[in-house]
Structures are given as C-alpha cells and as structure tokens.
Amino acid sequence: MENKTSHAPRVAVIGSGISGIASAAMLKKNGFQVEIFEKSSKIGGVWALAYPNVRLQNIFEQYHISDFPWPFKPEYHPTGTQIMQYLQEAVNHFQLDVKLEHEVKSLKEQPEGWLVRIQGPDEYREEPFDFVMVSNGHYSDGKNNLRFPDQELYQGRVMTERDLQSLEAFKGKRVAVVGFGKSAVDMADFAVQQQAEQVFHVFRTPRWMFPGNCSAYISPIIFSTDSGQ
Numbered sequence: 001m002e003n004k005t006s007h008a009p010r011v012a013v014i015g016s017g018i019s020g021i022a023s024a025a026m027l028k029k030n031g032f033q034v035e036i037f038e039k040s041s042k043i044g045g046v047w048a049l050a051y052p053n054v055r056l057q058n059i060f061e062q063y064h065i066s067d068f069p070w071p072f073k074p075e076y077h078p079t080g081t082q083i084m085q086y087l088q089e090a091v092n093h094f095q096l097d098v099k100l101e102h103e104v105k106s107l108k109e110q111p112e113g114w115l116v117r118i119q120g121p122d123e124y125r126e127e128p129f130d131f132v133m134v135s136n137g138h139y140s141d142g143k144n145n146l147r148f149p150d151q152e153l154y155q156g157r158v159m160t161e162r163d164l165q166s167l168e169a170f171k172g173k174r175v176a177v178v179g180f181g182k183s184a185v186d187m188a189d190f191a192v193q194q195q196a197e198q199v200f201h202v203f204r205t206p207r208w209m210f211p212g213n214c215s216a217y218i219s220p221i222i223f224s225t226d227s228g229q
Contacts, residue, residue, distance in 0.1 A: 008033045009130040012116050014104050017045020020135035021087055022065050025094040027133070029067075036096060037118060039103035043091060044084050046139045051164045053190065054080040057182050068093055107132055161187060170194040178202045185209070 009032050013024045016038035024034045042048050055077045056063055063078070064070055064086065071089050074082040091098055101121045108115040113130040143160040151158065156173075161183045170191040177188045180203035191199045 010035070010113075010128070011131045011133055012037060012104070012114070012127075012129040013133045013135055015045060015134070015136040015140070016043040016087075016091075016098050016100075017047065017135065017137050017140070018087065019137060020045065020133070021090050021094075021096065023133050023135055024096050025065055025068070025090065028094060028096065032131075034097065036098040037102045037104050037116075038098060038100050041101055043098060043100070044087055045137050047080055047083050047087070049140065049162060050080045051161045051183070051186070052167050054186065056083060065090055167194050170196045172197055174198045174200075176200040176202055180205065180207055 011024075011027050011032045011034045013020050013027075013034060013036045016036050020036055020038075021043070024036050028034045040048065047054075055075075056079075057077065059076055060070055060074045060078045063083075068090050070086060071093075072082075072085070074086070078086070090096075099120070103119045104116055105119050105124075106117045108117070110128065113128055114132050115126055116129050116132065117126050118124070143162045146158055146160070148154075148158075157169075164187075167190050171194045173191075173196050175187075175191040175196045175198070177184050177191065177199065180201075184201070184203070188199055188201045
C-alpha cells in the first residue's frame with residue numbers, strides 16, 4: 001500500500017508477546033510511529049498465561065531480539081519469570097508505547113490505511129492507522145473444554161495446563177497426563193516431583209527423550225546410503 005501522508009506512518013501492533021514486541025521495536029527503529037495494543041493487563045502473550053515452573057525449551061542465547069541481548073544472565077533454559085522480565089526490559093529499552101487492557105475489536109480497511117476500533121478500560125474509540133501488524137500468536141486463546149462419554153460420573157478433575165495454578169494440585173493424587181508435547185512432559189515430571197500417588201503418561205506416538213543434563217560423551221555416527229557399509 002502506498003503511503004501518501006507526510007507524517008511518520010502509524011502502525012498498530014496487536015499483541016504484546018515476543019512477536020509483537022520484536023515487530024514494534026524493528027518498526028520504530030525504521031521510522032514508524034508504533035502503538036502496541038494488549039487486551040490483557042500485562043505484557044508477555046503466552047508467557048503471561050504459562051503454568052508454574054515453565055521453562056523455555058530453547059536456550060537463552062537463541063531467544064532474544066537481535067539487537068537487544070539479555071541484559072541479565074538467565075538460566076540456560078530460562079524460566080517463565082525470567083522471560084517476562086526480559087520482555088519488560090525490552091519494552092523499556094526500546095521505549096515502546098504499550099497500551100494494556102486495550103482490545104482491538106475490529107479493523108476496517110480505508111483508502112489509505114485502516115480504521116481500528118479499540119475497546120479500552122474506560123472508552124471505546126476509533127483511530128486511523130497506516131498499517132496494522134497482527135501479532136496475537138497461536139496460543140493465547142483459551143483451551144478447548146474437553147468432554148468425554150460419561151464424564152459426569154468421574155469424581156476427579158479434568159483440566160489443561162492452562163488451568164494449573166499450583167503444582168501442589170498433583171500432591172498425593174493419581175494423575176493421568178495425556179499427550180507427548182512439551183507441556184505434557186512437564187506435567188508428568190512435575191507430578192512425580194510433587195509426590196503424586198501414581199503418574200500415568202498416555203500418548204499415541206512414542207518419541208526419543210533426551211535428559212536435561214547429559215555429561216556423557218556422544219561419539220559421532222557416520223551414516224551411509226550404501227547398505228553394505
């Protein structure tokens with residue numbers, strides 16, 4: 001879209017997770033006037049909704065904005081708390097304009113941009129922007145409410161990791177964890193650490209698991225397409 005205005009182009013960024021903050025920082029550095037709209041009361045995106053003791057599955061050196069390395073030394077696999085601190089320090093460093101509790105309700109395309117309808121804490125308003133960056137992520141919406149046949153007869157609790165507020169919920173319980181993604185593996189591990197009575201890990205497809213700390217030397221293996229080698 002050709003920008004015919006003389007002012008610095010205005011960009012509305014929807015979402016203040018890592019993608020929204022990184023996008024806003026890059027846009028601002030390149031001369032755009034940027035506002036971030038976050039519908040919740042704090043930044044962080046999915047990290048603000050994460051379960052207790054969550055950690056990054058990547059290493060800290062590979063998870064940061066390119067021109068803003070970690071201003072403090074996190075753990076090798078940073079905790080959710082450390083990531084939230086990094087994101088807040090990134091907002092402060094780049095002096096980003098983040099409007100919390102401001103939900104973008106709709107977008108209407110205009111001849112020279114977009115009309116953005118925003119619901120704030122005290123008012124509903126419309127503002128024109130030249131561009132809109134949608135950075136609300138894939139995981140911020142609520143989880144599906146699982147239903148199973150005869151579930152009303154079950155006396156225990158059925159929940160997702162999003163519902164978990166304290167790891168002590170596992171203590172002394174018989175726990176079944178369904179799935180083999182990162183969250184499921186974390187839940188099974190947490191349940192054991194919390195001295196659950198029994199832990200059952202249920203999944204369809206088994207995968208190789210690598211220990212979190214491995215000091216053994218792993219020799220290189222050479223693979224050949226020659227069946228005789």
